[in-house]
Amino acid sequence: MAHEHKLAIFRGSLKFKSNVQKIWGVFILLSIVTIVEVALGIVKPEFLTDTKFLAMKLLNWIFIILTLVKAYYITWDFMHMRDEKSSLRRSVIWTAVFLICYLVLILLIEGDYIYEVYRSNYIKFNF
Amino acid sequence: MEATVVKTGTEGKTWGGGNRPLRASYGKLMMWFFIVSDALTFSGFLASYGFSRFKFIDAWPIADEVFTHFPFLHGVEAPMYYVALMTFILIFSSVTMVLAVDAGHKMQKNKVILYMFLTILGGIAFVGSQAWEWATFIKGDxxxxxxxxxxxxxxxxxxxxxxxxxxxxxxxxxxxxxxxxSNGVWYQQEATQTTFTFEEVKAGFLANDDILIRTQYLNEAGEPTVLSREESINKLTNDGALVVEGANLRHNEYGHPLFADFFFFITGFHGFHVFSGVIINIIIFFNVILGTYERRGSYEMVEKVGLYWHFVDLVWVFVFTFFYLV
Structure with missing residues (x-):
């Protein structure tokens, strides 16, 4: 495994000649994604902040999806997950992804519930 | 001791031992499992940040208004630019790290040395930038x-x-x-006082008719509510208690103190990871110079610290999103 790298990204549609080239390619991709994120964060287009999808602003969905894209390429190409055996990949990724999703879901629902309790309560919190 | 069994008779069979079903060395596998557990620690922090934010969703500070500074640009509103720079520094140091790993696979010692050195520089630059960010946040504006x-x-x-x-x-x-x-009878002193007392701020506020108060509560448009002059006077005289300058673990002039707590804790914990990554990188860097891995015939150690270093970058990607963007 030490000398063999899978050199194609985007499901094989973009092939690199060497591993070093692939690294620079991924770096350019990560830079573009970051620049897009920062630009959106500064401009904050109104149609993205006003539209909501599943109780969250469209802009925030875009940020989260772009973050996951970046995380994918860091893990797959910088940490060489692409070259590992699928059993190793799954034991690392699936475990982490499942536990994190579960934890986030539970804590966010609970946080929102407490917010409702504070808001519809007879006790005043804003003084 | 002729009776001692030397062989189990299961060599070459699946459960006979000596197998590497995941085709990764022990050290690399353990690094991966450490990364999984560390990722869970970080997601615990970030999820509890989300919990607190949802709990106070109508009064949470807007990160764009908190982090608006850029070094050497005084008085210029520059939201996001500084943290974007920090992100680039970290991503770039990740690139040099993966180049070092690649050079290690090809057993090119001098290239490994160069790229490891650049990675260390990037790490130090990032920790330094974070120190500046903290100092600005603590000082307040x-x-x-x-x-x-x-x-x-x-x-x-x-x-x-x-x-x-x-x-x-x-x-x-x-x-x-x-x-x-030095003034006390006993060895007592008090913490740093704010530049102005509450009474001074109140007197100044009452004397200036053109100053209004903005609360943390968001209106329908999602912006903090600005009170009228009359409401402002009522609010300040009835409810005001103390002056806050900057942020610490108890008070935060930008909004809810929990925002500052989570900021210090999460970026601090991440900065600590970067710092230890730099230390580990320096150790491996010297090992490379001394030729340890050349003699060992494999640069896998560089690959293992590389995994850790990329993980630190990975965490920053998420911290960046959930603290500064969302």
């Missing part, structure tokens, strides 16, 4: 008043621009002096 209920009141002029408390607070001579250890 406009100052605010905290109410008895722990809510933050910020000051605006009638055009809607922020006003620093230093610009309007009247100086009341002898209002308050910091109790230093």
């Amino acid at each position: 406009y100052g605010a008043v905290e109410t008895k209920g722990g809510r933050i009141l910020q000051f605006l002029n009638t055009e809607g621009e922020r006003v620093a408390i230093a610009d309007f607070a009247t100086n009341i001579p002898g209002a308050r002096e910091t109790h230093a250890e």
Whole structure:
């Protein structure tokens, strides 16, 4: 495994000649994604902040999806997950992804519930 | 000891031992499992940040208004640029790290040395940038008043621009002096006092008719509510309690103190990871120079610290999103 790298990204549609080239390619991709994120964060287009999808602003969905894209390429190409055996990949990724999703879901629902309790309560919190 | 069994008779069979079903060495596998557990630690922090934010969703500070500074650009509103720079520094140091790993696979010692060196520089630059970010956040810029209920009141002029408390607070001579250890009868001293006392800010506020109060609570448009002059006077005289300058673990002039707590804790924990990554990289760097891995015939150690270093970058990608963007 030490000398063999899978050199194609985007499901094989973009092939690199060497591993070093692939690294620079991924770096350019990560830079573009970051620049897009920062630009959106500064401009904050109104149609993205006003539209909501599943109780969250469209802009925030875009940020989260772009973050996951970046995380994918860091893990797959910088940490060489692409070259590992699928059993190793799954034991690392699936475990982490499942536990994190579960934890986030539970804590966010609970946080929102407490917010409702504070808001519809007879006790005043804003003084 | 002829009876001692030397062989189990299961060599070459699946459960006979000596197998590497995941085709990764012990060290690399353990690094991966450490990364999984560390990822869970970080997601625990970030999820609890989300929990607290959802709990106070109508009064949470807007990160764009908190982190607006850039070094050497005083008074210029530059939201996001600095943290974007930090992100690039970290991603770039990740690139040099993966180049070092690649050079290690090809057993090119001098290239590994160069790329490891650049990675270390990037790590140090990132930790330094974070120190600057912390210092700016701790120092604060406009100052605010905290109410008895722990809510933050910020000051605006009638055009809607922020006003620093230093610009309007009247100086009341002898209002308050910091109790230093040298003046006391016993070895006591008090913590740093704010530049102005609450009474001074209040007097200055009442004397200036064009100053309004902005609360943390968001209106329908999702922006913090600005009170009318009359409401502002009522709010400050009835509820105001103390002056807050900058942020620490108890008070935060930008909004809810939990924001500052999570900021210090999560970026601090991440910065600690970067710092230890730099230390580990330096150790491996010297090992490479000494030729340890050349003699060992494999640069896998560089690959293992590389995994850790990329993980630190990975965490920053998420911290960046959930602290600065969302």
